[in-house]
Amino acid sequence: MRPSSETELAEAVAGASGPLLVRGGGTRTLGHAVGEVLETGGLSGVQLYEPGALTLVVRAGTPVAEVEAVLAGERQRLAFEVPDLRGLLGREGVSTIGGVLASNASGPRRVQVGAARDAALGVRFVDGTGAVVKNGGRVMKNVTGYDLVKLLAGSRGTLGVLSEVSFKVQAQPEAEATLVIEGLEDAAGLAALRSALGSPFDVSGVARHSGRSLIRVEGMAGSVAYRVGELRARVGGEVSVIEGDASARAWREVRDVVPLQGKAGDVWRISTLPTAAAEVVARLGGEAVWDWGGGLIWLVLAPGRGAEVAAAVAGRGHATRVRGEGGPAFPAEAPEVAALVAGLKTKFDPRGILNRGMI
Structure with a gap:
């Protein structure tokens, strides 16, 4: 099924006789959801864009590339x-903006500006009964009652099918630069990232891979130059600086986990304490990309090591297998959390038809 309007989407959900597998472009699907495919790609197009107000309203099936092109036209x-x-997971297809919010997909700049959910202003969605629900709006101070915008972000289509989303957007900076620190072991390299995060110099990216630690700053050219100088003195080590397009390319590699693309094995996405990041990888081995100062680890391991991964992050984070087979993709939930999730599912999807088996 591929509805082309919110009305058709509501009718499709209300009339479903069995489970539905909700899919945007199919580039971010995880877990083992089953059912008749319900595609949102027919719900496409920018509904409202006000550059002066930094506000964008777009239908959920709109390709991310289209959204980015519209925004780039206004810098x-x-x-x-x-x-x-897609390269990491071996997927094809076209990423959609609804899938971005449904998975709360967020890149390196999360350490500065937050996740996708933090930029979302409002949503329209169809719940598991076929009812159309609206929450939020086009400004930040608009939430009364339950904040369904935050609830839908990261729910992976299990509570409702997004039909429209609105975001606050950001002006592109005048300049960006990245400090590249080499010659440090993992523990010392990650410590340098944490030092940068703890500084007053407003870094917008802190990552490590392939023996290099990367620290990014963005903004007005004079401010960027000043902060680069201060950070260079703070972190020490063998430091070089890349700017402009070279810096942007380096962060696309981090964002898209390029160093692990094509590597054989299971791929794990581990959220943990930055102070524990080096120990977690040392315990498990494998090739890693660290983002968010070590708070996010992408790790390639041989298949069948799920129990070891869970033990390594127990009490200090959680792990999701984003590529590979065998066993659950998502970590087990604490009983209290599982009860809360079940209650929400009963409220928003009483028939249990939306992305059954996803989480």
Whole structure:
């Protein structure tokens, strides 16, 4: 099914006789959801764009590339830096803006501006009964009652099918530069990232891979130059600086986890304490890309090591297998959390038809 309007979407959900597999472009699907495919790609197009108000309203099936092109025409962007994981996951298809919010997809700039959910102003969606629900609006101070915008972000289509989303957007900076630190072991390289995060110099990216630690700053050219100088003195080590397009390319590699693309094995996405990041990887081995100062680890491991991964992050984070087979993709939930999730599912999808088996 591929509805072309919100009305058709509501009718499709209301009339479903069995489970539905909700899919935008199919580039971010995880888990083992089953059912008749319900595609949102027919719900496409920018509904409202006000560059002066930094506000964008767009239908959920709109390709991310189209959204980014519209914003680039006004020298603006989605601040949370949407990752493109097709190369990492071995997927084809076209990423949609609804799938971005449904998975709360967020790139390196999350350490500065937050995740996709933090940029979302409002949503329209169809719940599991076929009812159309609206929450939020076009400004930040608009929420009364339940904040369904935040609830839908990261719910992966299990509570409702997004039909429209609105975001605050951000002006593109005048300049960007990246400090590249080499010659450090992982623990020291990650410590340098944490030092930058703890500084007053407003970094917008802190990552490590392939033996290099990367620290990004963005903004007015004079401010960027000043902060680069201060950070260079702060972190020490063998430091070089790349700017402009070279810096942007380096962060696209981090954003899209390019160093791990094509590597054999299971791919794990691990959220943990930055102070534990080096220890987690040392314990598990494998090739890693660290983002968010170590708070996010992408790790390639041999298949069948799920129990070891869970033990390594127990009490200090969680892990999701984003590529690979065998066992659950998502971590087990604490009983209290599982009860809360079940209650929400009963409220928004009483028949249990939306992305059954996803989470």
